[in-house]
Amino acid sequence: MPQQHRxxxxxxxxxxxxxxxxxxxGYAATPLSAILRRSGVTKGAFYFHFPSKEALAAAxxxxxxxxxxxxxxxxxxxxxxxxxxxxxxxxxxVRAVATDTVVRAGLRLSSESRVVDNELPSPxxxxxxxxxxxxxxxxxxxxxxxxxxxxxxxxxxxxxxVGARIxxxxxxxxxDVVQRTREVWPLVxxxxxxxxxxxxxxxxxxxxxxxxxxx
Amino acid sequence: MPQQHRxxxxxxxxxxxxxxxxxxxGYAATPLSAILRRSGVTKGAFYFHFPSKEALAAAxxxxxxxxxxxxxxxxxxxxxxxxxxxxxxxxxxVRAVATDTVVRAGLRLSSESRVVDNELPSPxxxxxxxxxxxxxxxxxxxxxxxxxxxxxxxxxxxxxxVGARIxxxxxxxxxDVVQRTREVWPLVxxxxxxxxxxxxxxxxxxxxxxxxxxx
Numbered sequence: 001m002p003q004q005h006r007x008x009x010x011x012x013x014x015x016x017x018x019x020x021x022x023x024x025x026g027y028a029a030t031p032l033s034a035i036l037r038r039s040g041v042t043k044g045a046f047y048f049h050f051p052s053k054e055a056l057a058a059a060x061x062x063x064x065x066x067x068x069x070x071x072x073x074x075x076x077x078x079x080x081x082x083x084x085x086x087x088x089x090x091x092x093x094v095r096a097v098a099t100d101t102v103v104r105a106g107l108r109l110s111s112e113s114r115v116v117d118n119e120l121p122s123p124x125x126x127x128x129x130x131x132x133x134x135x136x137x138x139x140x141x142x143x144x145x146x147x148x149x150x151x152x153x154x155x156x157x158x159x160x161x162v163g164a165r166i167x168x169x170x171x172x173x174x175x176d177v178v179q180r181t182r183e184v185w186p187l188v189x190x191x192x193x194x195x196x197x198x199x200x201x202x203x204x205x206x207x208x209x210x211x212x213x214x215x
Numbered sequence: 216m217p218q219q220h221r222x223x224x225x226x227x228x229x230x231x232x233x234x235x236x237x238x239x240x241g242y243a244a245t246p247l248s249a250i251l252r253r254s255g256v257t258k259g260a261f262y263f264h265f266p267s268k269e270a271l272a273a274a275x276x277x278x279x280x281x282x283x284x285x286x287x288x289x290x291x292x293x294x295x296x297x298x299x300x301x302x303x304x305x306x307x308x309v310r311a312v313a314t315d316t317v318v319r320a321g322l323r324l325s326s327e328s329r330v331v332d333n334e335l336p337s338p339x340x341x342x343x344x345x346x347x348x349x350x351x352x353x354x355x356x357x358x359x360x361x362x363x364x365x366x367x368x369x370x371x372x373x374x375x376x377v378g379a380r381i382x383x384x385x386x387x388x389x390x391d392v393v394q395r396t397r398e399v400w401p402l403v404x405x406x407x408x409x410x411x412x413x414x415x416x417x418x419x420x421x422x423x424x425x426x427x428x429x430x
Contacts, residue, residue, distance in 0.1 A: 026241075027243075028240075111385070115244045124382045145405075152402065155395060159379040159399065163374030163375055163377035166326075167373065167374055167377060170337055180370060180374065183370055187368065188375075188403055188406055191401065
């Protein structure tokens with residue numbers, strides 16, 4: 001069905017062009033005209049696919065969100081302990097940020113959710129909850145350092161990850177986001193993980209046999 | 216000189232109104248008209264003080280930057296060790312973020328520097344350099360954990376602090392930025408500081424006799 005193909009290709013061209021423009025300048029500073037110019041789509045054709053610039057931004061946020069459940073499940077299915085699972089998920093996630101413009105733009109737009117659309121939820125509580133769940137499981141398995149609260153660990157790690165991404169994406173378009181994120185673990189895990197777990201993990205990590213390297 | 220007073224008051228009214236508007240919605244989404252409305256200043260009077268919205272944003276960035284050298288020097292003059300000095304500076308800094316709209320807006324605008332004005336430098340390398348200098352001094356004084364690189368420690372701590380501020384300011388207008396930042400230390404310092412230093416500091420911190428509490 002060539003017509004459906006064409007519609008699909010147009011929608012894809014709009015989303016890709018929008019991702020590149022929003023990723024570069026953010027939501028408010030990107031005029032719809034810049035997206036149309038980059039995509040080569042006319043205004044008429046555009047409105048066949050999206051009612052507004054706001055709806056287009058929301059579509060990118062949702063496209064980015066759609067990536068995570070499968071990635072998450074893939075790591076859970078490996079049956080590693082909760083802390084190794086957490087490190088693996090985050091490592092995959094930031095590699096997607098480094099390589100995929102739609103993911104990158106979707107994350108940036110979701111950080112700007114108040115500007116884009118008051119109906120879009122902020123992404124930070126969601127990520128904090130996901131990290132909390134994993135730290136809570138880790139606490140249950142005796143993998144946390146004595147006295148560490150899973151909720152505090154989730155907030156601090158979330159802050160370090162959000163900061164690493166924002167700094168990297170601001171300075172060099174996320175080119176070193178994987179490296180900046182990997183630097184977080186050896187500095188933050190000693191304050192969070194139990195000593196035995198940490199000793200094993202540090203050995204694996206230094207020798208590159210950590211699950212994030214061998215998958 | 217009443218006329219000078221009046222000019223000063225007008226400039227102050229513009230800066231305060233601009234800080235409130237930019238803090239709320241960011242640079243690109245804040246029209247000059249909203250700032251004029253809030254300040255009660257006419258467009259004609261505005262242009263007597265600032266040539267453009269861009270120049271106004273740059274003035275807020277510089278007003279915010281002007282706060283730090285004195286704050287920094289005050290802590291250096293106390294003659295504490297480099298790590299305690301660092302914790303004290305950051306604690307003061309985030310209290311300014313929590314309470315001072317000009318500081319808050321200036322920081323937000325400087326994070327958006329590429330959107331505001333290509334001549335404005337990104338704030339992240341500057342903060343990274345300041346943190347690096349202090350960790351480098353700490354390394355020289357034998358206060359860092361074996362194998363910890365001052366450069367990596369600076370990047371990771373910078374990420375955690377930037378993230379804590381951005382999350383707090385996004386979720387609740389920076390209301391809990393002091394608490395979120397204080398949560399960072401007990402989790403991140405064990406991966407950075409030498410054991411002896413950490414044992415002393417942890418005792419002080421838990422008992423509220425840390426310099427940030429007693430100043």
